[in-house]
Amino acid sequence: MQIILDVMGGDQIPGNLVEGGVRAAREFDLDIVLVGDPPVIRSSLKKLGAIEGSQVSILASESVIRMDEPPVQAVRKKRDSSLVRGLHALREQDGDALVSPGNTGAVVAGSLFTLGRIPGIPRPGLVANLPSVDGADFAMVDVGATVDCMPEHLVHFASMGSIYARDVMGISRPRVGLLSIGEEKGKGNRLASKTFSLLQDAPITFAGNVESHQLLNGRPVDVVVCDGFVGNVFLKATEGAVGAIVSLLKAGLSSSRRAKLGAMMLRPILRHLVGKLDYHSRGGAPLLGVNGVVIVAHGRSDADAIVGAIDVARRAVSSGMRKHLAESVEGKAT
Amino acid sequence: MQIILDVMGGDQIPGNLVEGGVRAAREFDLDIVLVGDPPVIRSSLKKLGAIEGSQVSILASESVIRMDEPPVQAVRKKRDSSLVRGLHALREQDGDALVSPGNTGAVVAGSLFTLGRIPGIPRPGLVANLPSVDGADFAMVDVGATVDCMPEHLVHFASMGSIYARDVMGISRPRVGLLSIGEEKGKGNRLASKTFSLLQDAPITFAGNVESHQLLNGRPVDVVVCDGFVGNVFLKATEGAVGAIVSLLKAGLSSSRRAKLGAMMLRPILRHLVGKLDYHSRGGAPLLGVNGVVIVAHGRSDADAIVGAIDVARRAVSSGMRKHLAESVEGKAT
Numbered sequence: 191m192q193i194i195l196d197v198m199g200g201d202q203i204p205g206n207l208v209e210g211g212v213r214a215a216r217e218f219d220l221d222i223v224l225v226g227d228p229p230v231i232r233s234s235l236k237k238l239g240a241i242e243g244s245q246v247s248i249l250a251s252e253s254v255i256r257m258d259e260p261p262v263q264a265v266r267k268k269r270d271s272s273l274v275r276g277l278h279a280l281r282e283q284d285g286d287a288l289v290s291p292g293n294t295g296a297v298v299a300g301s302l303f304t305l306g307r308i309p310g311i312p313r314p315g316l317v318a319n320l321p322s323v324d325g326a327d328f329a330m331v332d333v334g335a336t337v338d339c340m341p342e343h344l345v346h347f348a349s350m351g352s353i354y355a356r357d358v359m360g361i362s363r364p365r366v367g368l369l370s371i372g373e374e375k376g377k378g379n380r381l382a383s384k385t386f387s388l389l390q391d392a393p394i395t396f397a398g399n400v401e402s403h404q405l406l407n408g409r410p411v412d413v414v415v416c417d418g419f420v421g422n423v424f425l426k427a428t429e430g431a432v433g434a435i436v437s438l439l440k441a442g443l444s445s446s447r448r449a450k451l452g453a454m455m456l457r458p459i460l461r462h463l464v465g466k467l468d469y470h471s472r473g474g475a476p477l478l479g480v481n482g483v484v485i486v487a488h489g490r491s492d493a494d495a496i497v498g499a500i501d502v503a504r505r506a507v508s509s510g511m512r513k514h515l516a517e518s519v520e521g522k523a524t
Numbered sequence: 525m526q527i528i529l530d531v532m533g534g535d536q537i538p539g540n541l542v543e544g545g546v547r548a549a550r551e552f553d554l555d556i557v558l559v560g561d562p563p564v565i566r567s568s569l570k571k572l573g574a575i576e577g578s579q580v581s582i583l584a585s586e587s588v589i590r591m592d593e594p595p596v597q598a599v600r601k602k603r604d605s606s607l608v609r610g611l612h613a614l615r616e617q618d619g620d621a622l623v624s625p626g627n628t629g630a631v632v633a634g635s636l637f638t639l640g641r642i643p644g645i646p647r648p649g650l651v652a653n654l655p656s657v658d659g660a661d662f663a664m665v666d667v668g669a670t671v672d673c674m675p676e677h678l679v680h681f682a683s684m685g686s687i688y689a690r691d692v693m694g695i696s697r698p699r700v701g702l703l704s705i706g707e708e709k710g711k712g713n714r715l716a717s718k719t720f721s722l723l724q725d726a727p728i729t730f731a732g733n734v735e736s737h738q739l740l741n742g743r744p745v746d747v748v749v750c751d752g753f754v755g756n757v758f759l760k761a762t763e764g765a766v767g768a769i770v771s772l773l774k775a776g777l778s779s780s781r782r783a784k785l786g787a788m789m790l791r792p793i794l795r796h797l798v799g800k801l802d803y804h805s806r807g808g809a810p811l812l813g814v815n816g817v818v819i820v821a822h823g824r825s826d827a828d829a830i831v832g833a834i835d836v837a838r839r840a841v842s843s844g845m846r847k848h849l850a851e852s853v854e855g856k857a858t
Contacts, residue, residue, distance in 0.1 A: 371671065371757065419713040419754070426737035427765070431765035433737065434657045437657050
């Protein structure tokens, strides 16, 4: 198996990404193609004591798409960027999957331009793996690839999310919930209400509406579907609440000697807790529905997160996820 | 000033609500009309050592709209409920404002049926007062009254939210942000993108897009506008994240003697912290755009929360908020 890794994308320090790639190559015994500026990559490899060879190779690119660039224009203009070079390599089957920690919008636009959609899937969906207090993750589709959805798009997200949960998360009969406000059928907005009826007839295990306060706590389902705007708001609201609590704790902890002492004793628990809820540290977000295995790593990924994202890519490739996604819309058994 | 308080609504223990009403009457020197089952109210008053009189009076109702009842049907059928009786009293000017801790959907539907809209305001918006780590609150409109919005509805929310921030929160020139994903103009879904252009021309102080992870932390604006579905998802996502952290802390705290000791020392800080982020404890949510001052208190309100909700009602009445809302759509200066 060969994984293409964009080591220039986003706000990253290429050294961290190269390190993640090299570690994943060793750990999972696979080949890595590092896409980026060759001198930068070589210097990182040298620092790591790793050598360029068949397991770790370099694909040269000349430019970088920054995090704040308008996605569509950037992808059209910067054909020599690490992202677009990597996507072309994936299309030409010079690799089985692409991992990029870059501008999410650019990864979505670039994937649609370069790879296209899987025939029969109208819109791509980005998956976030989210934690819950019981320790098990759940998947949310879509968290930002398709921000204006029709009910049938959400039905595709439900079907693709189920295949992802089976192939990558190893859940044999994933339960799917529809994110809404109110639990009863018909509660929510027009999109949720129409989608509910369609999901009842879809070949998935539909568990009804779920509300956003339940997800991290009860983990009522394995897969949650929503439009990409709502999913992105949910994701960032959770991130914001965790961040707010951490900064309140930090401020409170420095307020008295007693609190400082308490904090010292609690530090391992607090660290574990924040780590548990920090979805940044948890691998990558697969972009489902495009014609290739594409994983978006978070813009602030460190080497650990890159190893996690490559692990997701590896599972998706070895399980045949793309084939299962294509078969699901052909009406074949998956 | 006379405030009508529905003491039967929702999951409440009437005694807590009666206590909140009696305390608010004393604290703010106003009259309270308690709507509910007279024997239940009288027994609560007796326990509190309070007496029925001109400052605390009773309006009898026979039934209750439960939290899980379908709002529209419940309001139509249960004309003798505490909510509907209270709304009729408000319409007949037997009070200046209504506070109900009941079924939010029923309060919205009942207010629209009984009071109607302020002419020129197409849809009502429910306001949540939310906390931020810097201690100051911000207001979000809408958090669930109107779940399918057109861009012009959001412009009305922005205008109504500005009047609320000025009249009730005491912010002289409130800054308004549009909840979206991505900060630049045009980022987000079609609704956000179209609303952005309209807000640039609206007679408010528009500060551009805000993202959900910024709100509790940086508090970039005083008022955030979004459609009611997205606002409700945001609210409950925040609630869920806070709840998840509290339960992880509780689990972690019982794990070792060292952690227990640390927790004991940190307890005051943790309690303060959770209180700070717990919007349940913060007064009530005004329903803007209906023809009367209606405040929804949270379904799990205790006496303190009821005092807070009555405080919001009192400020809205004494500032002339309803008149300002009506004037704003007549094109008059507010």
